[in-house]
Amino acid sequence: MRVAFVSPWTTHRRETPVTRRTRHTARLLAERGHDVTVLCARWWEGHLPAFTHEGVEYRAVTRDDSAGRFGSRLPVALARVDPDVIQVVANPATLVVTAGVAGTLLRTPVVADWWADDDDASGRARRLAVRAVDGVVTPSRTVKTQIREHGAAEASVRVVPDPVDYDLIRESPVDDRADVVYARDLDDDANVESFLLALAELRDRDWRAAVIGDGPARADAEQTARDLRIDDRVEFLGDLPIEERVPILKGAHVFAQTATREAFATNLLWALACGCVGIVEYQAGSSAHELVEGRDRGYRVTSPQELADEIVAASDVPHSTVGEAFTDYDEFPVLEQYLDCYRDVLDERGLF
Structure with missing residues (x-):
């Protein structure tokens, strides 16, 4: 054709x-x-x-x-x-x-x-x-x-x-530097603050987090992490090619999606295909909730406090490095x- x-x-x-x-x-x-x-x-x-x-x-x-x-x-x-x-x-x-x-x-x-x-x-x-x-x-x-x-x-x-590319996912190694990951272009719609506020609620727990992505909102996000006194546990990795993102997603246990606008939550899909538990903060301008509706390893929340609660609850879900439920993608x-x-x-x- x-x-x-x-x-x-x-x-x-x-x-x-x-x-x-x-x-x-x-x-x-x-x-x-x-x-x-x-x-x-x-x-x-x-x-x-x-x-x-x-x-x-x-x-x-x-x-x-x-x-x-x-x-x-x-x-x-x-x-x-x-x-x-x-x-x-x-x-x-x-x-x-x-x-x-x-x-x-x-x-x-x-x-x-x-x-x-x-x-x-x-x-x-x-x-x-x-x-x-x-x-x-x-x-x-x-x-x-x-x-x-x-x-x-x-x-x-x-x-x-x-x-997503399941051949790449299956063949990639595991990088366990982070327990919780956020990934997206860091623009005006990124809403990284909700993710960081949720992590701040969990100061008394043992976790490591990574933010993947770059853009004009990155400096403000890094300042927010410092203001919340969690900057020593949140690593801002910048924009990474997918070959470097996948090992980090396979090593992580939770992926948090908080962006206010998302025509399609591509990064969330990659995380789910890499076995992460996906937690989506519902936003009227985002389609991300569509990927976790009816899924065993997906949850929808409406606030940073609920996001923090679900991150804790996800510890009871077995870790996985490949999400077989998303092979249709x-x-x-x-x-x-x-x-x-x-x-x-x-x-x-x-x-x-």
Whole structure:
């Protein structure tokens, strides 16, 4: 199958959950023998119009990532690639509309990968976007609900989560430096303070904690740990590649999820797949609770005090280094969900 991904930005310019998701999906498709092209702004040196990396062809639509210029040149770029299916990132929303129009002209189905709403788009722009494509994939039920509110038909939206790599998890060693772990980009939504407040409630107990991730909120989090007088037991490790995160997660017993916004709790999923007990502080803007609902090794709380109580209660749960209950989130089962979506929109387009 020939699949064209449309994303002005890639991980080579902007490292975000959206660009990571696009890169990972494209790479998995290429590994399975599919012909994959990413239409993007040029991120490589020189004047070559295309560049192949990890088995994926990256083709430049523009030299810079101006959304307007990119959108105006996209239809011609898609015609040159001649894909079977087009998958477009949903931010900006205007790009989804452009891709949808191009797909209609080319008689090619278009799927929007809707990680989260475009904050700069109006309600009308979002409604036009969901109606311009043949299908929408979202990372969680929480985001699916938002898309349905924009007018998307129930049957046209399906949840496709981010995957984990169970081969990497099974083959990785165990690093037991921390009993309790928090991992996420440390931005305005990280809410590390709730995690640290819970740990402060447990000063009289024996524990070690690690915070994995970096960002503008890190300095404040480190100051909070000092103010709470637990900085000698909380290690801030910065941003680590997944190959270094997995051993720490396998060695830990509890993973705490407290972020206020999370389209999909990727780090929580990795922790659960590494055998951690997952404790989620419920937040209205986060989908994290979806991963622990109905799970034996998952709990939902509503405050730092409840989080502290559940950390203590988790000591009665046997330690594990592989969470077998989450194998449906392994890379290839998740990839099959994308392929099922592509096949469905191709079948539907073939009816007309």
